Amino acid sequence: MHLSPRAFRPRVLQITQPVDGGVARVVADLTRAQLAADLAVTVACPDGFLAGTLRSLGAEVRPWPAGRAPGPALASEVARLARIVTDVRPDVVHAHSAKAGLAARLAVRGRIPTVFQPHAWSFEAVNGVMAALARGWERRAARWTGRVVCVSQAERRRGERAGIRARWSVIPNGVAPDRFRPAAGTDHRTDPGSDAVRSRLLAGVAPGAPVVVCVGRLCRQKGQDVLLAAWERVRGQVPEARLVLVGDGPDRARLRSLAPESVLFAGPVAEAAPWYRAADLVVLPSRWEGMALAPLEAMACGRPVLVTDVDGAREALPPTLAARCLVPPEDPAALADHAAALLLDPPAREAMGRQGRAHVLATHDVRHTAAAVTAVYRELLGVGPAAGVPSARPTETTEAIDTTEAEAIEYRESSHP
Structure with missing residues (x-):
């Protein structure tokens, strides 16, 4: 034809x-x-x-x-x-x-x-x-x-x-940069827009508590069980940290049974962007991918990401951030230590958010x-x-x-x- x-x-x-x-x-x-x-x-x-x-x-x-x-x-x-x-x-x-x-x-x-x-x-x-x-x-x-x-x-x-x-x-x-974008800034502590989002979405969470968000289908591929296995080690280094799992899927009941009280289940959402904006750090601990959307969406929202080094992950990230953003798959200890280090380093997170947003605008x-x-x-x-x-x-x-x-x-x- x-x-x-x-x-x-x-x-x-x-x-x-x-x-x-x-x-x-x-x-x-x-x-x-x-x-x-x-x-x-x-x-x-x-x-x-x-x-x-x-x-x-x-x-x-x-x-x-x-x-x-x-x-x-x-x-x-x-x-x-x-x-x-x-x-x-x-x-x-x-x-x-x-x-x-x-x-x-x-x-x-x-x-x-x-x-x-x-x-x-x-x-x-x-x-x-x-x-x-x-x-x-x-x-x-x-x-x-x-x-x-x-x-x-x-x-x-x-x-x-x-x-x-x-x-x-x-x-x-x-990703659509007009839909996935920062609020007024890249750090919720100086960003009234993100602070309002946090208070609306995370009722009961202290305003200054570091928040980790994982967006994805609750299933083996996305590795939320690995993140839960790492979470108490994160809390040992950052006691006030809270984790939010956004999404639904076949592993929901099993994951709930593994989760401590510091983990919130947001369920399925029509729009993920507000949850990215509410996060201090977005984590996706996948076991396999082609190229995951969640890290791209999070970076477009000006948020730092931590992902497992599976197919497509390195290609999705700015080359200068790979060392800080990538961990081996199915390694709870490495995931916990990297996440805690980033939660304890607000200037690094802010810089990573800016670089990630620029990278997505240029290439994704x-x-x-x-x-x-x-x-x-x-x-x-x-x-x-x-x-x-x-x-x-x-x-x-x-x-x-x-x-x-x-x-x-x-x-x-x-x-x-």
Whole structure:
């Protein structure tokens, strides 16, 4: 298909499951930017909060009742999605995360240019036979994928090491700097706006108490259990410190059972920015990622971050901050000592917040991310890169090479995407 660059208005079908956490925020931000650029956008996803948000932006939403994990309902989910594709007649299909990537590529099978964005590989979440099945599926599905879009070079390299031979584009995550921004300053002690936020969100917490905030789905991937294991060691060095876990997920009950009284559970929130602004330090102790959104959002709000050194973490940070912002994954002692040192050093936190905000504005603006994604669509549709479209970050591409039949597995064997 060939479209004139001046008349480039493809019909894009975004497909997503999950519908919460960072993936949902990426889909919402991308949809917002694509609608602003006058693309025709339809999103297929399970009904709920994300669907309502997308409709409020002006996107067409097609309900796609699909579970988060593959299972006995997979065949019917693929059939429903195939009917949506037939009805929408998109020029480009863009599938987000493992489950949507599984169903979309089975439904389309390369008949329409298809972009797959893993948002962290599915085989990282499982072990043994399940991981082997997931890697086998991804190797086979590459033949039905016009482009695999990774959010970090580390994520792309992990895919290559798993034997996935695809055409790659690396487009780092971005955030909206008008939504994620500081209040009046970078330190709540001299920032009346942030102080008001703290008093509203953290009733009962002393105004001067150092506050650590962790924003993310309550699940094994995000590592809140590691942070809880580190927390008493933090409190041993900073006795007044309080920890707030923002989000919901399958591990909520277990995490509550592990948490001391100094830990608050905020639950799911519609907007995370006020919680970042209320924090002295934002921590994300993930076990694996592609490139997490929470640290980018926190830095955009002018807050210092402490994250585990997993895929995408170094690429998301200003190079000068890596030594202070990174700790090994699953190391509670290192996490505690770094967090306590930062809580005891307000000038360092303030400087880190300023550097982080400047870094996000320069390299992780969601408008640049959306423009880079649109450039991928142009290339797949034979239009070529858009003249004058800024690149989000350097994009690396290699040519597709089909997997061999010996590498392929039948998708019905896989019980994980």
